[in-house]
Amino acid sequence: MIWAPVLVTGATGNVGRVVLDALATAGAEVRAASRDGRAVGQMPGVAFDFTDAATWPAAFTGIGSLFVVRPPALGNAKRDIVPALAAARAAGVRHMVLLSLQGAERNRVVPHAAIEAWLRASGLSWTFVRPSFFHQNLSTTHAADIRDRGEIVVPAGNGRTAFVDAHDVGAVAAAALLNPARHAGRAWTITGSEALTYAEVAEILTTELGRPIRYTHPGALRYARHARRVLDMPRGMVPVTTAIYTTARLGLAAGLTDDVRTVLGRDPVTFAQFAHRERAAWARQDQGGP
Structure with a gap:
C-alpha cells in the first residue's frame, strides 16, 4: 500500500520528472518540491529547500512518502540534508526513497553514504536507488x-x-514509492x-x-x-x-545488474x-x- 501523499524533491530534474509522471499515471497523490514552489506540469508545487527550515513544515505536512534527491551543491549531507529528513520523520513521513549512487555502500566519501547511514538507523521504511x-x-x-x-x-x-537511462532510474524509484512493502529495506543498483x-x-x-x-x-x-x-x-x-x-x-x-528487469519486468x-x-x-x- 502506498503511503501518500508523496513529496518529490528534485522534481524538475531528469529523474524527478520521470518519478512525477509515473506516480501521476498510477493515480497517486503527489506534490512537486522545488525552491520556488512552482507547479511541474499538472503536479501541484510546494516551496522546499533542504537548507531552509522555514520551508519544511508546509512541505512535509500530511506527507506519507518522500523521494530524496541530494542537490549537487550540498556536499555535507549531515549538515545540509539530514536535518530536513529528521524534520520529515517528525512530521509523519513513513517511507523515503533515496536517489543514491552506484557503489555508495563502499565509498564513505560520497555524501550519499552519510544519507544512507542515517536512513538505516532512522526507524523509517527506506529504499536506496543506486544508479550507474x-x-x-x-x-x-x-x-x-x-x-x-x-x-x-x-x-x-x-x-x-x-x-x-534516467527513465529507468525514475521508473524504479516510482515503483518503490508505489509499493513500499515490497521495496522496504532494499538497495537497487540500477x-x-x-x-x-x-x-x-x-x-x-x-x-x-x-x-x-x-x-x-x-x-x-x-x-x-x-x-x-x-x-x-x-x-x-x-x-x-x-x-x-x-x-x-x-x-x-x-558492473552490471538485472535490477531493472527484476523491478520493472522489462529490459533497460x-x-x-x-x-x-x-x-x-x-x-x-x-x-x-x-
Missing part, C-alpha cells in the same frame, strides 16, 4: 562537445561504463544491460547522427582544463567528475535507443539538424 552513470550526461554536460566539435572529451581511457567504452559510445553516436564523433582519450589534466575553460563547469565539480571518469578508466565502473533502455530518442540534443543548428 547516466546516459543523460552526454546529452547535457557533454552535449556541446558532441554537437559543435564532434568529440567526447572525458578521461576514461579504455575502461567500460555501465550506462543507465544499470543498463551493457558496459560500453567511450570509443563504442562514439561509434553509436556516429551511426545515429550520420557524422563522425570521436573519443579523444584525454588525460585527467587536459580534461580538467577543458571542463573549466570550454564547458564552463563549476570549479567544485571538476575534481568530482574527474574522479568518476578515473574510476571508469581503472575498470571499476563496468540501451545507449543506442537513448541516442535515437534524444538525437535532437546534438543537432547542429547551422545545418538544420544532425
Whole structure:
C-alpha cells in the first residue's frame, strides 16, 4: 500500500520528472518540491529547500512518502540534508526513497553514504536507488562537445561504463514509492544491460547522427582544463567528475545488474535507443539538424 501523499524533491530534474509522471499515471497523490514552489506540469508545487527550515513544515505536512534527491551543491549531507529528513520523520513521513549512487555502500566519501547511514538507523521504511552513470550526461554536460566539435572529451581511457537511462532510474524509484512493502529495506543498483567504452559510445553516436564523433582519450589534466575553460563547469565539480571518469578508466565502473528487469519486468533502455530518442540534443543548428 502506498503511503501518500508523496513529496518529490528534485522534481524538475531528469529523474524527478520521470518519478512525477509515473506516480501521476498510477493515480497517486503527489506534490512537486522545488525552491520556488512552482507547479511541474499538472503536479501541484510546494516551496522546499533542504537548507531552509522555514520551508519544511508546509512541505512535509500530511506527507506519507518522500523521494530524496541530494542537490549537487550540498556536499555535507549531515549538515545540509539530514536535518530536513529528521524534520520529515517528525512530521509523519513513513517511507523515503533515496536517489543514491552506484557503489555508495563502499565509498564513505560520497555524501550519499552519510544519507544512507542515517536512513538505516532512522526507524523509517527506506529504499536506496543506486544508479550507474547516466546516459543523460552526454546529452547535457557533454552535449556541446558532441554537437559543435564532434568529440567526447572525458578521461576514461579504455575502461567500460555501465550506462543507465534516467527513465529507468525514475521508473524504479516510482515503483518503490508505489509499493513500499515490497521495496522496504532494499538497495537497487540500477544499470543498463551493457558496459560500453567511450570509443563504442562514439561509434553509436556516429551511426545515429550520420557524422563522425570521436573519443579523444584525454588525460585527467587536459580534461580538467577543458571542463573549466570550454564547458564552463563549476570549479567544485571538476575534481568530482574527474574522479568518476578515473574510476571508469581503472575498470571499476563496468558492473552490471538485472535490477531493472527484476523491478520493472522489462529490459533497460540501451545507449543506442537513448541516442535515437534524444538525437535532437546534438543537432547542429547551422545545418538544420544532425
